[in-house]
Amino acid sequence: MSPAETSSGETHPEIAATLALRRRGLTLTLLTTAYFFSYMDRQILAILQELIRVDLHLSDTQLGLLAGLAFAIFYATLGIPVARLADRGNRVNLIAGALALWSLFTAVCGLAQNFWQLLFARIGVGVGEAGSSPPSHSIIADLYPPEKRAGAMGIYSLGVVLGAAFGTMIGGTVAHLYGWRAAMFTVGLPGIVLALLVKWLVVEPKRGLSDVQIVAEGEAHGTIPSIGEGFRSMFANKAAFHLVMGVTVTSLIGYGHSAFGPSFMQRSLGISMFDVARYVAPIGAICGTISAVGGGWAANWVAKRWGLYAQSWLIVVMKIVGLPLAFLFYTESDPKTAVAIYFASILLVNSYLGPTFALIQGLAPLRLRALWAAVTLFVINLVGLGAGPTLIGVISDALKPSFGEESLRYAMMTFAAATPWALFHYYRAGVLLKRGAATA
Template structure:
């Protein structure tokens, strides 16, 4: 089987590229599984280690974001010049090892440092994958392929919630970290054996004729070219504003279900896992499908689709947070969970087309730097800090009001995406 895959790896067509995409999705699933598992485990960790919501927010956001964002650009620079598959293999092994190490933490600082280590590994797990997909799939299918890759977000988040909660309930929270970390270490060599490095730019064809392999990325000046484009900054800040709310709400919803709805660890694992999986997969695919369909006629649609999705998500989230009916809450959360992820395919595709093929990893890393430094670094801590601030007045309901306040970031995101849509055509690189 491996030999057959290797023979197929020399070309982008056939079933091989879908096998590559499937493995990339699996790696991204572990990326988010290891990233989001802390949310469902926050309750038992807080109880055993005696932590505050602010400390949990720091571990869920800043501890991860510091190195994840800081190392992302130099690693992507290397990925534009060296083997992306080797970089991703090393990244997967690193973040999986640190995830397992979280299970042995004895206090706040030990767990904080382990989460920083997870961020170090995951810094090399996304931008090279975006570039690989762009070299395996033609332009007409790229937004959908990138959206399919982004299935790793809802699937990984759902599995982190589900497995983390169930293992913690059956054994303890430490076993949950060790189990998922070891599973990632097993996947790393399989990924390296199966996935081969494609020619850069091989999927960019003109009337069916493959263009020559893209030259190496320029040693300097490439990032400066990207940063001069106003659409890049608008897209990055728009995505970051949405991620402040998206990452923050995703991290704190398990605690909200415990405090405001009185759900047990197992019940909230099943409840939130189902919402994240079903709503997330539908939303990611819908966004990619709309992006390819509408973007072919008008490039602005790649950014107008997420702008509309966030404006629809806001009232749905507000209603969902306000209900006390579990049945109604399930369906109300399902809609904004999907809309919250609809931006991934079209926006990532737009970022890929702000630069030539040989700079796509670097462009993706620059985008992820802004998006995750603010989204991850600020979002999770923001909701925890506001919850601590409001606790003297609202008690266990403080988290509900903290989430209300964070929904305003969706408005900021929608406005920035709409402005960026007007400038995208000027900065687009075919």
């Protein structure tokens, strides 16, 4: 039973609101940890896929499908009905149940004997993870006011950075010692314990709790619009549309690169799986943490100095500075130089998530926050996660007759070249947000 509930299961609104605000730091920590497990379980395949490729006799295209499309279709599409449940009901229960489900299926991946069994297990991971981010975004938006929201979302986005890094460190180390199947068990099963902690310790906050200046009873407690109306309302907002497009293209590039990054380091730079796990991943985690937290802090600062629209333009500046580093990384042949460039690029490229999601949550109607988050994640994951790793795998296989093991290098480089497309959308979002603020 929740700490804010009576013996009959009824929630005392005043007690729940007070306790939710008192525990918001703990709540943000647990939600970030759940997101960490989500991304660790999702991305562990990247460090293990060279072993899996040999063990199960898979092609790059099949690896891309496992990392991308097979996972993303279910993760993205189920996020919409889950968000609808989150906008209507208890978000904490949804997150806890989803966490237990995807953790179990991550462990099941370690039992797979062929491509189809591993595909089924990956689908299960995607089904479970669909229940995490939309309700988490909604809860964070309720607990933190607009001027602090980007910083909170920046901390939450650490789940991406640290989840990928620790998935690489733990997965690579355990696989080096005991094999890739043991690595799947090791990262999957602890998530079930975390699910219990989320259920017991996180308090469901009142919707709009930190938006007192705009909360009206009709919006906070009225009839919830349909899914179709939610889609239409989001894409009718031009600033929200460009933010979604910007983060989608950025995710297309990022998911493709992260899915095959460890393989690229092993194939083209000659760095062993174990060295990627014990040297590259830990430093990458530090750089990614600085990027995510620093990006959220910088976004809060520029919003206070110039207005919320400046957050979108901050992303443009960071991406422009980071793009040459990406090209240098994929063209460099010396391992030490390439890894140093990689660390420098991480300081810039991971700073976009917190400000982007904070801006979208700020534009969303109170009763549609989880749905707007789900729509954003639907597009990001269906296009970015679904197509990114899959397309890199296809391109790499297509280039293999000409470039051999170096085909992956050129596939990765091709994706980096799409960055200006994302920059255009972030720039336009900033223009529209500034124009809207001026006319408000």
